[in-house]
Each structure stands twice: as structure tokens, then as C-alpha cells.
Amino acid sequence: MESIAANLLQGFHEVTGYMYPNEYELHWGLLIVLYPYLTGLVAGAFILASLERVFNVKALKPVYRLSLLSALAFLFVAPLPLLAHLGHPERAFEMFLTPHTQSAMAMFGFVYAWYLMVVLLLEIWLDYRKDIVTWSREKKGIMKFVYRILSLGTSDLSDGAIRFDNKLGKIITIIGIPSAFLLHGYVGFIFGSVKANPWWSSVLMPIVFLFSAIVSGIALVLLIYMITTMFRLKELNMPCLNKLAEFLLYAMLVDFSLELLDFIQRLYESEESIHILSQMISSRLFISLIISQIILGSILPMLALVWARFGKIPDEMRRMAYFIAAILVQVGIFSTRWNVVIGGQLFSKSLRGLTVYKTELFGFEGLFMSAFLLILPFLILYIFARFLPPWTDREIIGNKSAS
Amino acid sequence: MNQKESQAVNRREFIFACKRALPLAGLLFFPLSATDLILAQENEKYNPTEHNYAMGIDTHKCIGCGRCADACKKENNVPLEPIFFRTWVERYIIAGNGEVSVDSPNGGIDGFPEIKGDKEALRTFFVPKLCNHCANPPCVQVCPVGATFISRDGVVLVDEKYCVGCRYCIQACPYGARYLHPEKKVADKCTFCYHRIVKGLLPACVEVCPTQTRIFGEVGVRSSPLSRFVRFNDITVLKPSLNTSPKVYYAGTDGEVR
Numbered sequence: 121m122e123s124i125a126a127n128l129l130q131g132f133h134e135v136t137g138y139m140y141p142n143e144y145e146l147h148w149g150l151l152i153v154l155y156p157y158l159t160g161l162v163a164g165a166f167i168l169a170s171l172e173r174v175f176n177v178k179a180l181k182p183v184y185r186l187s188l189l190s191a192l193a194f195l196f197v198a199p200l201p202l203l204a205h206l207g208h209p210e211r212a213f214e215m216f217l218t219p220h221t222q223s224a225m226a227m228f229g230f231v232y233a234w235y236l237m238v239v240l241l242l243e244i245w246l247d248y249r250k251d252i253v254t255w256s257r258e259k260k261g262i263m264k265f266v267y268r269i270l271s272l273g274t275s276d277l278s279d280g281a282i283r284f285d286n287k288l289g290k291i292i293t294i295i296g297i298p299s300a301f302l303l304h305g306y307v308g309f310i311f312g313s314v315k316a317n318p319w320w321s322s323v324l325m326p327i328v329f330l331f332s333a334i335v336s337g338i339a340l341v342l343l344i345y346m347i348t349t350m351f352r353l354k355e356l357n358m359p360c361l362n363k364l365a366e367f368l369l370y371a372m373l374v375d376f377s378l379e380l381l382d383f384i385q386r387l388y389e390s391e392e393s394i395h396i397l398s399q400m401i402s403s404r405l406f407i408s409l410i411i412s413q414i415i416l417g418s419i420l421p422m423l424a425l426v427w428a429r430f431g432k433i434p435d436e437m438r439r440m441a442y443f444i445a446a447i448l449v450q451v452g453i454f455s456t457r458w459n460v461v462i463g464g465q466l467f468s469k470s471l472r473g474l475t476v477y478k479t480e481l482f483g484f485e486g487l488f489m490s491a492f493l494l495i496l497p498f499l500i501l502y503i504f505a506r507f508l509p510p511w512t513d514r515e516i517i518g519n520k521s522a523s
Numbered sequence: 524m525n526q527k528e529s530q531a532v533n534r535r536e537f538i539f540a541c542k543r544a545l546p547l548a549g550l551l552f553f554p555l556s557a558t559d560l561i562l563a564q565e566n567e568k569y570n571p572t573e574h575n576y577a578m579g580i581d582t583h584k585c586i587g588c589g590r591c592a593d594a595c596k597k598e599n600n601v602p603l604e605p606i607f608f609r610t611w612v613e614r615y616i617i618a619g620n621g622e623v624s625v626d627s628p629n630g631g632i633d634g635f636p637e638i639k640g641d642k643e644a645l646r647t648f649f650v651p652k653l654c655n656h657c658a659n660p661p662c663v664q665v666c667p668v669g670a671t672f673i674s675r676d677g678v679v680l681v682d683e684k685y686c687v688g689c690r691y692c693i694q695a696c697p698y699g700a701r702y703l704h705p706e707k708k709v710a711d712k713c714t715f716c717y718h719r720i721v722k723g724l725l726p727a728c729v730e731v732c733p734t735q736t737r738i739f740g741e742v743g744v745r746s747s748p749l750s751r752f753v754r755f756n757d758i759t760v761l762k763p764s765l766n767t768s769p770k771v772y773y774a775g776t777d778g779e780v781r
Binding site: 215225310 | 605606607608611613623624625626627630652661664665666667668669685686687688689690691693694695696697698699700701702703707708709765781
């Protein structure tokens with residue numbers, strides 16, 4: 121208790137202007153930055169997968185399953201930062217048992233559950249069912265047993281059954297696209313609907329969140345695809361990579377324009393809050409917004425993508441440029457989440473003062489916890505990939521030394 | 524008295540008489556429990572739907588002594604650190620050039636430092652702040668489990684046995700009136716001293732205010748100090764553009780107050 125207060129009081133001297141006394145404590149920290157970041161990756165990866173499935177972008181075939189599994193791995197982790205942040209995590213389930221229907225946060229639980237249960241798990245299962253049944257026949261020992269369970273008792277591999285799988289899978293993907301939009305748009309709504317906070321309160325918030333989610337999801341799958349292919353000592357599929365880069369660029373253009381529009385709108389409307397917000401941007405958020413989000417995370421990777429995709433350069437260099445661009449995009453999107461969540465709390469609702477945010481190292485809200493939560497989805501993805509290999513290079517499937 | 528009677532009766536009757544007198548004797552030894560009993564009976568009569576509480580604040584009268592913020596902390600066991608308040612007092616200093624500076628050191632509990640600097644202060648005044656007990660409260664709207672609610676007597680309360688501590692309500696409150704209780708790990712805020720008002724007592728801050736800056740009362744009851752206050756003053760509420768319908772009415776506050 122004393123240490124909490126001592127920690128909170130540290131920031132006291134770095135406040136400029138006037139904050140309401142209860143505002144000295146920053147309520148949503150690093151963990152809540154992670155939450156929209158992780159959820160965005162889920163939605164983005166899924167939307168990428170649906171491009172292949174619904175819109176028949178055949179070039180993306182090599183990353184279809186990979187993006188679905190990535191989405192699932194990140195979806196499992198997405199609620200953990202929220203849970204760790206609650207004052208009473210043991211009461212978290214009340215949100216499902218006795219939800220307050222007017223609350224954006226309570227309803228998010230149901231959107232999440234719908235997305236996990238109905239969309240993602242079902243789609244992955246239908247897509248893998250044929251392979252699972254095959255594996256449950258071929259494999260030996262414990263793996264045989266695992267696949268037997270994963271097959272949920274199905275064993276029909278007739279043409280009719282496979283056709284049915286594909287058809288249902290497609291329908292679910294079609295339902296899945298608006299669901300993925302809903303999932304991340306909703307995260308944006310949780311912030312955008314807080315009228316008390318002029319930095320958050322914007323109708324564009326859900327849409328900006330959605331497009332930044334698509335950007336981050338595509339960049340993530342691109343990174344995972346490049347890294348896993350490298351470690352598996354396989355050849356990268358260049359048409360697929362080019363297509364990914366193309367879609368990444370288009371999504372970034374839309375995302376950047378929307379954010380610019382939001383920015384210009386605010387500046388032009390010049391409401392009561394503009395003074396404190398511009399002060400915040402030019403002082404507290406300068407590095408994370410101007411440098412990290414806009415220059416490093418948006419403009420540079422967009423230029424790199426244009427150059428690498430449409431310039432006449434060797435594939436080797438092209439791959440390098442894609443890789444660096446995708447990493448920069450991740451930095452940029454993380455900064456975006458940071459600027460929304462932390463930025464929204466750095467100024468007083470009295471519009472008269474600015475405070476600072478200090479990250480702790482240890483504890484639930486600390487840096488280590490966040491690092492763990494960022495690594496965890498990759499571990500989960502690794503386990504998924506062991507049991508459900510997403511690789512399309514034929515010789516890998518059915519091979520025990522998969523990775 | 525019992526003894527006198529016992530002389531005239533046999534032992535059996537005496538024991539029965541004692542038995543009957545036992546509650547009375549209890550009353551003598553535990554006078555507190557007796558008052559509790561009476562109050563409990565009064566509480567049974569208390570009908571929350573008959574009330575709609577509100578507060579008036581006459582900033583002309585506030586001298587910035589901070590007794591209200593102090594009394595509130597003591598009455599409600601609010602943590603003593605200067606970052607947890609159910610009510611606090613702000614000082615506004617408006618300089619000749621229109622520049623506004625605001626402060627509230629320790630919520631005003633320890634008083635305010637002398638105004639320094641060579642700038643001439645055009646106007647200075649104090650503004651006590653607290654939960655506005657909005658009729659259209661954004662904090663209640665966003666609570667994912669319904670732990671924060673409007674009571675039937677019009678007070679915005681938090682059920683601390685139900686709150687999950689997500690802090691969404693703290694973000695949603697435009698007035699900074701909520702904080703997370705560092706020990707209970709739940710949202711905490713002004714309750715108008717609910718435990719007092721249902722007994723017909725005044726909230727602690729109102730009780731101690733030496734200048735009657737704070738006027739506690741009910742909306743729509745014509746013959747009450749609050750109605751009189753609302754009738755005879757130009758009333759404003761804080762941040763009316765947010766459509767929260769606050770029920771803390773201010774008289775004499777400047778447009779600079781938000």
C-alpha cells in the first residue's frame with residue numbers, strides 16, 4: 121500500500137499545470153496498451169486469411185493457415201492483459217454471468233467469445249479436419265490419440281464430406297469478416313465512446329483501429345512467414361510475399377489517410393481541448409507520436425514498400441526491405457496503441473495540465489509481464505504449428521521432423 | 524425496583540420477573556445498541572423512492588478552509604495520500620491578462636499557499652468539487668458488471684463487493700471524481716455520505732462547512748434550503764455540454780471552472 125502510494129507520488133513533481141487530484145494515478149498502463157495491440161493482430165491476421173478464402177487471392181495460399189493459427193494464438197492471449205489489470209480478477213467472470221448490457225466493455229466479452237468459438241475455432245477445425253482424420257490414421261502413440269480427440273469423432277473423408285467442409289468453411293469466413301471488423305472496431309469503440317476524454321472521443325476511432333489492425337496483422341503474418349521459412353530452411357514464396365507487401369501498403373495508405381483526416385479535423389475544429397492536446401503532442405508524445413508512429417512507423421515503411429514492391433531491385437534486397445518495413449510497422453502500430461491509451465491519460469480532464477507515465481519493471485503491470493505477454497502468443501503458435509502444421513510445401517506435411 | 528417487588532413474591536415469580544426485565548437491563552448496560560434499535564426501526568420506515576438527493580454549492584461563501592475535504596476523508600476512511608479524494612477544494616486565480624491558474628494542494632485540506640508573483644490577481648475564488656451524482660451518469664453506463672448504479676434516492680453508488688476494478692468508470696467520469704481504492708482495489712467515490720443521509724443526517728462535508736457553502740437537499744421539494752438556493756441564485760453545472768445532467772448545482776462559479 122505504501123509502496124503504491126510512493127510510486128504514484130513520484131510523478132507529482134513532473135506535473136505541469138493543474139490535474140484533478142484523482143488524476144495523478146494513471147489508470148490504464150502498459151497492459152492496456154497491449155490489449156488493443158494484440159486484438160488488432162488477431163483481427164488483421166484473420167482478415168488476411170479471409171482474402172485468400174473469400175476473395176480467392178491464390179497467391180496468399182502459403183500463409184492462409186499460418187495466419188489463421190496466428191490469429192488464434194494471439195486471440196488466446198488478448199484477454200490476459202485485461203485480466204491481469206483488474207483490481208479483482210476473480211470477479212472477471214461476472215462480466216459474462218451478469219453483464220451490464222449498456223456497457224461497451226461487457227459486450228466486448230460476448231463479441232470475443234463469438235469470435236473465438238464460432239468463427240476462428242470452427243474455421244480452423246473445418247479447414248484441418250481432413251488432415252486431422254488422416255493423421256489420426258497414420259500417426260502412432262500419443263499423437264494418434266491427440267488427433268483422434270481433435271477429430272471430434274469424425275472420420276468421413278468422402279468427397280461429399282470434404283465439399284461440405286469447404287462450403288461451411290467459406291460461409292464461416294464470410295461471417296468471420298464482419299466479426300473480425302466487429303472485434304477490433306469494438307475495441308476502438310471502447311475508447312471512442314468515452315465522451316469525457318477529448319483525445320479518445322471520436323467516431324473515427326473504431327475505423328482507425330480497424331485499419332491499423334489490418335496493417336499490423338498483415339505485417340505480423342509477413343514476419344512470421346519469413347522467419348519460420350528461414351528456420352525451416354525452405355524457399356520463400358516470392359509471389360506470396362509480394363502480394364502480402366502489396367496488401368500491407370494499401371492498408372497502410374488507408375490507415376494513414378484516416379489518421380491524417382482525424383488529425384486535420386481536430387486541428388480545424390479547434391475545440392476547447394485543442395490547446396492542451398497540442399501541448400501534449402509537442403512535449404509528452406513527441407517521440408512516440410511524431411517520431412515513432414508517424415515517421416518510423418508509417419512514412420518510412422510505406423516508402424520502403426513502394427520502393428521494394430515496384431522498384432527494379434533483386435529479390436534478396438526486396439525481401440530485406442519487406443522484413444524491415446514489417447518490423448517498423450509493428451513498432452508504429454504499438455506506438456499508435458500507446459499514444460491512444462497512455463496519451464488519453466497524460467492530460468487532465470480539466471484541460472489545464474499534463475502528467476507523465478512511468479512504467480514499472482516488476483509486478484502485474486510491469487515491463488516484464490508485458491514482455492511475457494508479447495512472447496506468449498509465439499509460444500502458443502509454436503505448439504499449434506507442431507500439432508497442426510500450417511506449411512504448404514508438400515513434403516513437410518506428414519513428416520515428423522516438421523520444424 | 525425489581526428487588527422491592529421480589530419481597531412480595533415467591534422465588535419462582537422473581538425469576539420470571541427477572542427474565543422479563545432482562546432486555547431492560549440490557550438497555551442500561553448497552554445504551555448504543557438501544558439507539559441502534561431505534562434507528563433500525565426508523566430505517567425500516569425510510570422509503571428511498573421518496574427522495575432525490577442533490578447538493579448546492581455557493582462558491583461566493585467558500586473560504587477554502589478545506590474542512591469539508593478533511594471531514595470527508597475522516598468520515599469515509601478515504602486513504603490519506605493526496606491523490607485520493609471524494610471531495611476537494613480548488614482555488615482559481617484569474618490574472619489581469621485573463622490567464623487562469625488553478626491549484627488544490629492536498630485537496631485544500633492543509634489550506635492554500637500565499638499567492639506569489641508580481642502578477643496582479645483580478646479575481647480569486649474557491650470551488651469545492653465532488654461527484655456530481657449525474658442523472659445521466661457516464662460512469663454507470665460503462666460499468667461492465669453494473670457495480671456502479673443510481674440508487675432509488677438518486678445517489679450514484681459503487682457496490683464494492685461487486686466491482687471488478689477495471690477502472691472504466693474512472694476513465695468515463697468527466698469530473699475526476701473517482702479513484703481506485705488502493706486497498707480494496709475497487710472504484711471509490713462520494714456517496715453523499717449515504718450511511719448518514721438515510722438516517723436523516725447531513726453529509727459530513729455539509730455538516731462541518733463553517734460558511735454554509737454546501738447546501739444539501741432534495742430535488743423538487745419546494746420548502747427546502749436547496750430549493751431556496753436554486754431559486755435565488757444563477758445556477759450552473761459543470762461541463763453541461765457533456766449532457767451528464769449533474770445534480771451538484773453551483774452558484775457564483777466562473778466560466779473558467781471545469
